Amino acid sequence: MKGIDTKVVHGPRHEYDPLTGAHRMPIYQTTTFVFKDTKHAERIFNGEEHGFIYSRRSNPTVEYLEEKVAFLEGGEYGLATASGMAAVNTLFFKFLKSGDRIVASSPLYGGTYGLLEMLKEKYGVKVTYIHANLFHEELEDNLDDDVKLVYIETPANPTLDIVDIESTAKITGKYGLPLAVDNTFATPIIQKPIELGANFVIHSMTKYLSGHGDTIAGIIVGPRDVLRTMKDAELRFLGGILSPFNAYLILRGIKTLAIRVRKHSENALKVAEFLHGHPKIEKVMYPGLPDHPLHEVAKRQMNGMYSGMVSFIIKGGREAGRKLLESVKVPALAVSLGDTDSLIEHPASMTHATYSEEELRKVGIHEGLIRLSVGIEDPEDLIEDLDRALSQI
């Protein structure tokens, strides 16, 4: 099984239920699992035999999804979580304690940034931020003995800045530090961080993996031995596990992941090119455009597609942005992304409102910045709608 279209449909193993022959993985909507006898229970508890105990610890529907995403990312093991944020905090709780340092790329999704600020203030975790585009150049100078985790988001939400994953992984590898990559914007269809040397991949599966805007979910993919310990401790005790029904929705979404992501990316490139030449637009942020500062890196690590996310700065700042958001008819005025439908929002006041005004300026989230999650509609309709809305400003 080589091609990605085959892999999303069939991999890593046929999902049908040997008990009934059901072609689709059933939703094992159960809290607990009955043991044959006490010896059987002992073997499962000891790990001598694979089996299920209780759905906070593992569940067959969720387990199949974990195998599938791990397979697509080229990782050994997956741990599905109740949300993308549950994946992020389960990883942070594994590697960080009071006094430790995390080095993270900047900007980050507002929730991840908010979590780090909370860990800093409440639990004494030290945080160093390095701008995404400069990350690999400045990382080595920012390492000290307290660093226990390096965490990057590429493309970055919402500025579409890029971290050079391979160059970063060479440095973390040299110092024996775990490198985790939030791959939500790119998906394994576009970018494979583990093949580029990263140790962990995080997803908000709420986005492209689900793809239909009807589920909140997350996952961590990485080495089996480390994730097994997290499954038995951080995830089990913090309890941010995924429900079997939501796992089923994501499995259903993944079947069309490859064709959706291709279409999202093609549409986004067309929209970015249209906005790039528009007189009412100051700047377009899209790694597929040749004037993106790390376009060459994006070309190398992103497989010729650049995701469905486009951000742009509108002339006239926040007021002009407000008018645009209220004039467009095809994209819905809503946060989230990776949906079949286009969604448009204002990061400074919405998804990234956890940043102070000063921090927003510092990380490049301009008050006139608009984030557009380009859906799978006809690109001509999207462009016509944007053109009409811009003409009203």
Ligand SMILES: Cc1ncc(COP(=O)(O)O)c(C=O)c1O
């Ligand atoms: C890049 C990125 N990572 C993580 C998250 C958190 O995911 P969730 O909303 O599923 O908790 C988001 C949410 O928007 C995101 O955009």
